[in-house]
Amino acid sequence: MKIQYLGQNCFLFTYKEKTILCDPFYNYKKAESGFDISAQKIDYILITHAHGDHIADVGEVLKHYPEATIIGQPEICAHFENAENTNDVNLGGSAKIDDLKISMVPAHHTSSFPNGSYGGVPVGYIFRLPEGKNVYLAGDTGVMADMQLFPQLYGYLDLSILPIGGHYTMCARKAAFAASELLKTPKVIGCHFDTFPAIEINHENALSQFKEKNVELILPKLGESFDI
Numbered sequence: 001m002k003i004q005y006l007g008q009n010c011f012l013f014t015y016k017e018k019t020i021l022c023d024p025f026y027n028y029k030k031a032e033s034g035f036d037i038s039a040q041k042i043d044y045i046l047i048t049h050a051h052g053d054h055i056a057d058v059g060e061v062l063k064h065y066p067e068a069t070i071i072g073q074p075e076i077c078a079h080f081e082n083a084e085n086t087n088d089v090n091l092g093g094s095a096k097i098d099d100l101k102i103s104m105v106p107a108h109h110t111s112s113f114p115n116g117s118y119g120g121v122p123v124g125y126i127f128r129l130p131e132g133k134n135v136y137l138a139g140d141t142g143v144m145a146d147m148q149l150f151p152q153l154y155g156y157l158d159l160s161i162l163p164i165g166g167h168y169t170m171c172a173r174k175a176a177f178a179a180s181e182l183l184k185t186p187k188v189i190g191c192h193f194d195t196f197p198a199i200e201i202n203h204e205n206a207l208s209q210f211k212e213k214n215v216e217l218i219l220p221k222l223g224e225s226f227d228i
Contacts, residue, residue: 005191008025044069051110051140091104106123109141146181164217
């Protein structure tokens with residue numbers, strides 16, 4: 001699996017020639033990431049919750065790729081009524097893409113559309129690869145006790161993608177605690193940081209917080225890709 005960071009909580013996952021764009025918000029920092037939606041192939045749109053910085057570019061994706069399938073909560077899928085294909089998963093359920101299983105798990109946050117309407121509950125996802133590797137995409141969340149159940153239910157979490165910006169989500173200190181004490185994950189890609197003034201972070205401090213917990217923290221650059 002290849003993972004490309006496009007800013008905030010927007011990632012492009014590529015697995016066996018299938019592409020999954022999470023929380024489309026790529027236009028905000030497009031000049032820095034170099035991401036061009038017209039040059040991509042988007043098969044799936046994965047959404048964690050309804051806030052504007054997670055759905056802003058869904059309409060543009062569907063304009064270019066009308067057959068792309070939206071994966072999200074029933075309220076999310078119902079909101080995008082013009083989408084040709086949706087997969088309305090709910091908590092405890094999973095979506096399957098070939099031999100990849102994407103399981104929906106809770107997140108501790110809020111969720112409403114920009115117009116104020118109800119967006120369903122916020123969620124995260126665990127990507128369960130057939131070779132036994134697991135990747136946790138937390139979405140926007142604070143620390144929660146449910147996190148300690150994830151490795152018990154789904155297996156060892158080889159990589160976790162956690163918000164670290166504070167203010168709206170966990171800060172680096174709390175995310176480091178969650179990674180080490182609850183998720184038992186050895187490696188974290190940070191997200192939801194430096195996008196706006198309220199979530200700007202001290203990079204050295206963030207790296208230090210994770211180092212103290214013996215967890216590797218990656219602070220991705222816009223457009224940077226990783227392989228697992």
